[in-house]
Amino acid sequence: xxxxxxxxxxxxxxxxxxxxxxxxxxxxxxxxxxxxxxxxxxxxxxxxxxxxxxxxxxxxxxxxxxxxxxxxxxxxxxxxxxxxxxxxxxxxxxxxxxxxxxxxxxxxxxxxxxxxxxxxxxxxxxxxxxxxxxxxxxxxxxxxxxxxxxxxxxxxxxxxxxxxxxxxxxxxxxxxxxxxxxxxxxxxxxxxxxxxxxxxxxxxxxxxxxxxxxxxxxxx
Amino acid sequence: xxxxxxxxxxxxxxxxxxxxxxxxxxxxxxxxxxxxxxxxxxxxxxxxxxxxxxxxxxxxxxxxxxxxxxxxxxxxxxxxxxxxxxxxxxxxxxxxxxxxxxxxxxxxxxxxxxxxxxxxxxxxxxxxxxxxxxxxxxxxxxxxxxxxxxxxxxxxxxxxxxxxxxxxxxxxxxxxxxxxxxxxxxxxxxxxxxxxxxxxxxxxxxxxxxxxxxxxxxxx
DNA sequence: ACTTTTTCTTACCCATGGGTAATATACGCG
DNA sequence: CGCGTATATTACCCATGGGTAAGAAAAAGT
Numbered sequence: 001x002x003x004x005x006x007x008x009x010x011x012x013x014x015x016x017x018x019x020x021x022x023x024x025x026x027x028x029x030x031x032x033x034x035x036x037x038x039x040x041x042x043x044x045x046x047x048x049x050x051x052x053x054x055x056x057x058x059x060x061x062x063x064x065x066x067x068x069x070x071x072x073x074x075x076x077x078x079x080x081x082x083x084x085x086x087x088x089x090x091x092x093x094x095x096x097x098x099x100x101x102x103x104x105x106x107x108x109x110x111x112x113x114x115x116x117x118x119x120x121x122x123x124x125x126x127x128x129x130x131x132x133x134x135x136x137x138x139x140x141x142x143x144x145x146x147x148x149x150x151x152x153x154x155x156x157x158x159x160x161x162x163x164x165x166x167x168x169x170x171x172x173x174x175x176x177x178x179x180x181x182x183x184x185x186x187x188x189x190x191x192x193x194x195x196x197x198x199x200x201x202x203x204x205x206x207x208x209x210x211x212x213x214x215x216x217x218x219x220x
Numbered sequence: 221x222x223x224x225x226x227x228x229x230x231x232x233x234x235x236x237x238x239x240x241x242x243x244x245x246x247x248x249x250x251x252x253x254x255x256x257x258x259x260x261x262x263x264x265x266x267x268x269x270x271x272x273x274x275x276x277x278x279x280x281x282x283x284x285x286x287x288x289x290x291x292x293x294x295x296x297x298x299x300x301x302x303x304x305x306x307x308x309x310x311x312x313x314x315x316x317x318x319x320x321x322x323x324x325x326x327x328x329x330x331x332x333x334x335x336x337x338x339x340x341x342x343x344x345x346x347x348x349x350x351x352x353x354x355x356x357x358x359x360x361x362x363x364x365x366x367x368x369x370x371x372x373x374x375x376x377x378x379x380x381x382x383x384x385x386x387x388x389x390x391x392x393x394x395x396x397x398x399x400x401x402x403x404x405x406x407x408x409x410x411x412x413x414x415x416x417x418x419x420x421x422x423x424x425x426x427x428x429x430x431x432x433x434x435x436x437x438x439x440x
Numbered sequence: 441a442c443t444t445t446t447t448c449t450t451a452c453c454c455a456t457g458g459g460t461a462a463t464a465t466a467c468g469c470g
Numbered sequence: 471c472g473c474g475t476a477t478a479t480t481a482c483c484c485a486t487g488g489g490t491a492a493g494a495a496a497a498a499g500t
Contacts, residue, residue: 022476041346043263046457059460060478068458126261163421170402171395171421178394201383201391205425242446266487279490280448288488 026064028054034075034115042072042127073132076123079116080139083108087146097154098211101172102199104150108143109176110195118180147173151206158210172202246284248274254295254335262292262347293352296343299336300359303328307366317374318431321392322419324370328363329396330415338400367393371426378430392422 032053036045047068051058065071086107090100111117120140125133147169154160179194189197207215252273256265267288271278285291306327310320331337340360345353367389374380399414409417427435 041344044346047459048457056477057479058458059480062459063477124261126264167417167421170398171418174396174398174402175391175394177401178390178397181397182390182394197387198391201387201425205421267489268487277449278488279450282489283447 022064029061029064029071030075030078031115033071034078034119037072037075038115038118038122042123069128069132072123073128073136075116075119076136076139079111079114079118079120080136082111082116083120083143084139086111087143091146096157096159096211097150097152098159098203098207101147101150101154101160102203104146105172105176105202106195106199108195109179109198110191112176112179113183113189113191113194118183121177121180144169144173154206154208158208160206160211161208163206168206175202242284249281249284249291250295250298251335253291254298254339257292257295258335258338258342262343289348289352292343293348293356295336295339296356296359299331299334299338299340300356302331302336303340303363304359306331307363311366316377316379316431317370317372318379318423318427321367321370321374321380322423324366325392325396325422326415326419328415329399329418330411332396332399333403333409333411333414338403341397341400364389364393374426374428378428380431381426381428383426388426395422 029050033045033050036050036053039045040049047058047061050071051061061071065074087104090103090107093103094100095103108117112121125136128136148165151160151163151165151168155162155165176198179198183191183194249270253265253270256270256273259265260269267278267281270291271281281291285294307324310323310327313323314320315323332341345356348356368385371380371383371385371388375382375385396418399418403411403414
C-alpha cells in the first residue's frame with residue numbers, strides 16, 4: 001500500500017510527500033478526535049472543539065472526512081487494526097491454548113489502556129452509519145471468537161481446565177473491556193503493567209492439568 | 221393510573237391515593253425512560269419519544285421531573301438503591317469474606333441483567349448536573365469499596381488467597397459491569413442464572429486455604 | 441354549583457451543532 | 471509567471487430537541 005523508500009529525486013516526490021502530509025494530518029485529526037471523544041463523550045464533543053485543538057476551523061475537517069460519524073468510525077478502525085495485528089501475531093506464533101490466551105489478555109489489556117484501544121469499547125455503535133456499524137460489529141465478533149477459540153483449544157490440549165468457553169470468554173473480555181472505562185493516563189500503572197497484571201490474574205482460575213503439571217515445582 | 225384497593229371512605233384516602241397515583245406515574249416514566257435510554261442511548265432518545273410511549277406529551281413530563289438529566293439521575297438512583305439494599309443485607313448476614321463476596325457477585329451480577337441495574341454502568345455521569353454527578357460517583361465508589369472490603373476480609377480470615385484487593389476488585393467488577401453491556405432480555409439466561417454462573421466462575425481462582433480445606437472432599 | 445388545584449395539551453422559543461456554499465490562500469507545475 | 475489544484479476560511483443554513491408560557495380539562499375541595 002505505502003510506496004515507501006522514495007528515490008531522493010524522482011519527479012513523483014512532491015506528489016508523494018504531499019500525500020504523506022495529508023495522511024499525517026488525517027491521523028492528527030483522529031488522535032485529537034479520539035482524545036476529545038473520550039474526554040467529553042462523543043455527543044458533547046463538537047467538531048468545532050476538535051478543529052480548535054488543531055488550530056483549524058470545522059470545515060477544514062471535511063477535507064479529510066465525510067462527517068462526524070466517519071471520524072468516529074476511523075478512530076475505532078485504528079484500534080481494531082492494532083488488535084487484529086495482535087491476534088494475527090499470536091495465532092502465528094502458536095503455542096498451547098493457555099499460552100495464546102495469556103498473550104491475548106496481555107496485549108489486549110494493554111491496548112484497553114490506550115486511547116484507540118479504549119475507543120473499541122467506549123464508543124457506541126449506534127452513532128455509526130448502518131454500513132460502518134456492520135463492520136464494527138463484525139470486528140467485535142471476531143475478537144470474541146478469538147477468545148473463545150483459544151479457550152477451546154486450551155481445553156483440548158489440556159492447558160485449560162474444562163469450562164464453558166462462551167461464559168469464560170465473556171468474563172475475561174469483560175474484565176479487560178472495563179479497563180477502557182476506568183483507566184486514566186495519569187494513573188500509577190502503565191498499559192503494559194495493566195496487561196501483565198490481568199494476564200496472570202484472569203488465568204489463575206482456569207489452568208488445566210497439562211499446564212499445572214509443568215509449574216508444579218513452584219506451588220503458590 | 222388505576223386507583224386500586226381504595227379503602228372506601230377515609231377522608232385522607234383521596235389525598236393519599238392521589239399522592240400514590242402520582243408516585244406510580246413517576247415510576248412509570250422512569251421505567252419507560254430507562255428502557256428507551258438503554259435501547260437508543262441517552263442522547264438519541266428524546267423526551268418526545270418517552271412521552272409518546274406513555275401516551276402523553278412532553279411537557280407533561282415536567283410535572284414529575286425538572287428536566288431530562290434529572291430523569292437520567294433518577295433511573296440511576298433506582299438501580300443504586302437496589303444495590304445498596306443488597307449490600308446492606310449481605311453485610312448484615314455476615315459470613316466469611318469469600319461467602320460475602322460470592323453473594324455480592326451473585327446479586328450484583330443479576331442486577332446487571334436488569335434495566336435499572338444496567339443503567340448503573342451504561343449511563344454517562346457527564347450527562348448529569350454537577351450535584352447529581354457527585355452523588356453518583358460517591359455511589360460507585362461505595363460499591364467498589366464494598367468489593368475491596370469483602371476481599372480484604374476474605375484474605376484476613378483465610379477464605380480468599382492473598383492478592384491485591386484493588387486489582388482483584390477491578391477484575392471482578394469489570395466482568396460484572398460488562399454484563400450490563402451485552403445482556404439482552406431475549407437471551408437464553410435469566411438474570412439469576414447469570415449471577416449464579418459468575419459467582420462460581422469469578423471466585424474459582426482466589427479461593428484461600430481456609431475455604432479449600434472445607435470443600436476438599438469434593439474435588440473438581 | 442362554584443372555586444381551586446392539579447394535570448396535561450397546544451403552540452411556541454431558541455441554543456446548539458452538523459453540514460454546506462462561496463471564497464480566499466498556499467503550493468506544485470509547466 | 472500565471473494556471474490549476476488542494477486546502478483552508480468566513481459566513482451561512484436548518485433540523486433537532488430541550489425547555490417554557492398560556493390556557494384547557496379533569497379532579498378535589500367546599
